[in-house]
Amino acid sequence: MEDIEDLVGAGAPPGLRLPVTAVGIKPKRKPKARLVRDPADPGPQVPGTQSDSEYMAGQLSAFGYAVTEDPQEADLWLINTCTVKSPSQSAMTTLISKCKTAKKPLVVAGCVPQGSRDLKELEGISIIGVQQIDRVVEVVEETLKGHEVRLLSRKTLPSLDLPKVRKNKFIEILPINVGCLGACTYCKTKHARGHLGSYMVESLVERVRTVISEGVKEIWLSSEDTGAYGRDIGTNLPLLLNAIIAELPPDRSTMLRIGMTNPPYILEHLKDIAKVLCHPCVYSFLHVPVQSGSDSVLTAMNREYNVNEFRKVVDTLKELVPGMQIATDIICGFPGETDEDFTQTVSLIREYQFAQVHISQFYPRPGTPAARMKKVPSTVVKNRSRELTTVFESFSPYQGMEGQIVRIWITEIATDGIHLVGHTKGYIQVLVVAPESILGTSVNSKITSVGRWSAFGEVIDTPAMVNKGTQPENPKAGSSLNSNSCNSCECSRDPEPCQCRLPESCVQQTCTASHEDPIHIVMDQNHWGRNFIGSIQSLLVRKRSCGPEKKSEGNTFKSSNDHETEGTRRKLVAVDYMLLSGMALSFLTSVVLLFLISSKMMS
Structure with a gap:
């Protein structure tokens, strides 16, 4: 769910994940x-x-x-x-x-x-x-x-x-x-x-x-x-x-x-x-x-x-x-x-x-x-x-960062599906090409180029190396480079969109409320008979018959019953094979017994 406030000015920077409505x-x-x-x-x-x-x-x-x-x-x-x-x-x-x-x-x-x-x-x-x-x-x-x-x-x-x-x-x-x-x-x-x-x-x-x-x-x-x-x-x-x-x-x-x-x-x-x-x-x-x-x-x-x-x-x-x-x-x-x-x-x-x-x-x-x-x-x-x-x-806030080694905290995937989005301690956005496995970690990155909205870098170590302190911090940490993110609600903001159009930019607002997109909620027809959708920020939800277990990943919610059903199906398949084998064995045994009885009677 996202805020539907509008931004005035330049377009969003490449790699910036915009909120949903x-x-x-x-x-x-x-x-x-x-x-x-x-x-x-x-x-x-x-x-x-x-x-x-x-x-x-x-x-x-x-x-x-x-x-x-x-x-x-x-x-x-x-x-x-x-x-x-x-x-x-x-x-x-x-x-x-x-x-x-x-x-x-x-x-x-x-x-x-x-x-x-x-x-x-x-x-x-x-x-x-x-x-x-x-x-x-x-x-x-x-x-x-x-x-x-x-x-x-x-x-x-x-x-x-x-x-x-x-x-x-x-x-x-x-x-x-x-x-x-x-x-x-x-x-x-x-x-x-x-x-x-x-x-x-x-x-x-x-x-x-x-x-x-x-x-x-x-x-x-x-x-x-x-x-x-x-x-x-x-x-x-x-x-x-x-x-x-x-x-x-x-x-x-x-x-x-x-x-x-x-x-x-x-x-x-x-x-x-x-x-x-x-x-x-x-x-x-x-x-x-x-x-x-x-x-x-x-x-x-x-x-x-x-x-x-x-x-x-x-x-x-x-x-x-x-x-x-x-x-x-x-x-x-x-x-x-x-x-x-x-x-x-x-x-x-x-x-x-x-x-x-x-x-x-x-x-x-x-x-x-x-x-x-x-x-x-x-x-x-x-x-x-x-x-x-x-x-x-007209400003070039990140000019001069090229060649610097900075520590970045990586928490999301850019909208281009190629870069990961990280931020320096000053919250400057740095886009890197790296495996998604490093999401949620911090790494050292060498800045290779800069744009108006972000810096681009390459990962030069692993998260483990950074956590052990084996890599240097940004040698120019004292520089006055401006960050790429801001809280924008005039009255309350933590994460908000900015005129600067940065991944976590600021939006001129005066609200602290959660202003997000409409929520569409879909409910199981067997239990509720109809569906419903949400606000300017919407959320789609549906009601399940069995107690669901929430799983939030990629905006997907899956009931634990789905996994239980799959496990049950696997068990049923094994049981079916055992039953069929037993039935076949019983049939063969019956045939043999009938043959023996018939032979004895004829003799």
């Missing part, structure tokens, strides 16, 4: 789950969104549903939405229309129904709020019975121990809090996610222990604003990070990636955060949205910081953390933005030459203060977006 559930004996990417989906994931989708898929799978790729064969559609920008909501509307045309039961989850429950498009449709994902099975089953369910009331935070199906078995997306403390005038997510709610340090550390024991190799902390963590429960981000680091294997087999943080709160902990980013098991990468290079625009946005404070964050981290990579976001054409304001933004991006920048055009969200402000003409907004994109794409 829709999934269906179909009733087959051996159900398979397939993710279908929505045209509106930019690629990488939104922080909370992807995690929410994984949790919902996990619960459905644990309850006996199977995920499939074909929406038409799904018993029900489950759409997980994001409310950051209009394109996302438009994509949701399109999917709802397709679902109604296909006459499939439908459940819509995520920020859109939570923040805009009275939308006409949601009339007569089951909806589930961002803090009700632990009841997704209940909602799905009632919807399949023909009932309309609406669960939107907030309660305690969902448990971190809910069943979960990871899109990538090597990566755990761990939400550390929901909601935020900000009040940005353009943000709709606050309406959906609410005020800050942080998980306890002990709960998060316990989850880290669990996922490491399950073989996870990367942990992405997800949040609307990582820096604000703990302010509601009397703790803070540095305390949490140090507690998590204490659980990471000393051999660096599992790495930690810190999610998006806004400048106001990280300013209080800059040196402590820098110390954490220097740790060998933590990626030296951070996503810090600036949104504009003009103080007057930042004031209109109610961002609660100025450009100099943003500079302080960037300059301090780059000074204290060797090889530090920083990604950022820009909104073009915010109401009241003048030519001079935009010029200041362009100058800021030119000065720092960030390798990852998510460039977004302003979209008014109903109910937000910015929606009532005087708009910048759309033609001007588009021209500014194009100009900034051209400036951004």
Whole structure:
């Protein structure tokens, strides 16, 4: 399941695996789950969104549903939405229309129904709020019975121990809090996610222990604003990070990636955060949205910081953390933005030459203060977006890496099916040609060439050699090369798509929810009688008659009964041969006895 947010700017880099948008559930004996990417989906994931989708898929799978790729064969559609920008909501509307045309039961989850429950498009449709994902099975089953369910009331935070199906078995997306403390005038997510709610340090550390024991190799902390963590429960981000680091294997087999943080709160902990980013098991990468290079625009946005404070964050981290990579976001054409304001933004991006920048055009969200402000003409907004994109794409952030030997952590296969995708400690994407057996390991790689979005390398040792420390680290680890990945949800991000179009890029969003593709769920006709498909991110699941056992690999879920059936068949074949042999022997014995009896009687 993926976020359906749209990206503005250059196309995705070669080898980048984009997120899926829709999934269906179909009733087959051996159900398979397939993710279908929505045209509106930019690629990488939104922080909370992807995690929410994984949790919902996990619960459905644990309850006996199977995920499939074909929406038409799904018993029900489950759409997980994001409310950051209009394109996302438009994509949701399109999917709802397709679902109604296909006459499939439908459940819509995520920020859109939570923040805009009275939308006409949601009339007569089951909806589930961002803090009700632990009841997704209940909602799905009632919807399949023909009932309309609406669960939107907030309660305690969902448990971190809910069943979960990871899109990538090597990566755990761990939400550390929901909601935020900000009040940005353009943000709709606050309406959906609410005020800050942080998980306890002990709960998060316990989850880290669990996922490491399950073989996870990367942990992405997800949040609307990582820096604000703990302010509601009397703790803070540095305390949490140090507690998590204490659980990471000393051999660096599992790495930690810190999610998006806004400048106001990280300013209080800059040196402590820098110390954490220097740790060998933590990626030296951070996503810090600036949104504009003009103080007057930042004031209109109610961002609660100025450009100099943003500079302080960037300059301090780059000074204290060797090889530090920083990604950022820009909104073009915010109401009241003048030519001079935009010029200041362009100058800021030119000065720092960030390798990852998510460039977004302003979209008014109903109910937000910015929606009532005087708009910048759309033609001007588009021209500014194009100009900034051209400036951004003129940078060569990886120039000079050729010949370097760097350690990379490999966790996925590129979309070209040829390269594996690895990341340096600074989270620079490195594509290598190597056997899939090294997925989930770290290796030393020699950089052979660089592109605009990635570096290319060749593996020069085995994972075992790296783990023993026999190979050198990047000799230029202190260089200021920018990373190829970022968390992009303005309000919460861990994994998200970026304007930079990198494998794990950033998307300018303000939502921490799991905004992923539609979920298509296919259920066994013998038990449920029909199928259903999911949200903007969809998941296909089907219900089995026997207790299924989840297996997540390649987005495929197979029941343990399939394996048992195969074993039973093999046993039956052997028994058949024994029976036939026995019958044949008995027949021959009978013939011989009859012959002997007949001979005796005749004599």
